[in-house]
């Protein structure tokens with residue numbers, strides 16, 4: 001298309017209900033991957049735990065085979081920001097890792113990520129993860145209060161720059177996205193404020209909101225495995241992600257067990273189920 005923005009796939013309520021099915025399986029699978037993340041575990045063990053839940057639910061992985069990606073989750077440890085490949089690496093005390101996974105049920109995708117710290121944690125890493133997660137919830141809440149997709153990035157940006165303490169960087173090289181019959185759809189969901197407002201927020205819009213924050217420079221590089229993204233200054237990173245649906249009644253977080261009720265409630269937003 002020469003002009004305008006890529007077309008957004010707006011979903012019907014029934015399609016969003018199918019996405020919720022995928023979202024709940026994914027939430028359960030991430031629970032198991034997180035539980036497997038202990039000192040001494042191999043990152044590949046997390047992948048095994050995750051894949052088992054998908055198999056039990058007859059869900060398909062949307063990561064496995066994606067441009068040749070060899071696993072069902074990405075596990076990104078310490079200075080690895082995203083797209084780390086799980087394998088033989090053994091987790092050590094104090095490692096901070098993001099676990100990013102997805103699944104497909106009846107052709108509909110879900111995508112979600114969490115950050116975990118194993119063993120005794122550096123308080124600066126705890127803060128990094130907590131601010132990243134809180135920023136994600138601010139971005140999700142903006143889907144209820146805002147008018148355009150750009151409001152999501154504005155809310156994330158404002159929050160990250162409002163917290164006390166050492167500045168955290170918001171990654172710009174990787175962003176959130178629309179989600180539906182493919183994992184990655186229009187529109188891009190930036191995690192920072194720009195003058196570009198993006199598409200209007202309206203019923204049927206489903207977005208994966210995924211801020212990635214770093215303790216140092218936001219410059220990144222891709223390792224020789226052609227996947228793993230690291231910070232060039234080796235500073236540590238965190239990623240949190242949920243897939244969210246906007247419907248006539250409000251918003252519902254497809255990949256949160258409670259639809260986002262608790263965390264959105266703390267921000268004054270009522271999460272509204274899809275029924």
Ligand code: MG
Pocket residue numbers: 100101102111112113210241
């Ligand atoms: Mg993801």
Ligand code: MG
Pocket residue numbers: 111112176177208210241
């Ligand atoms: Mg994503």
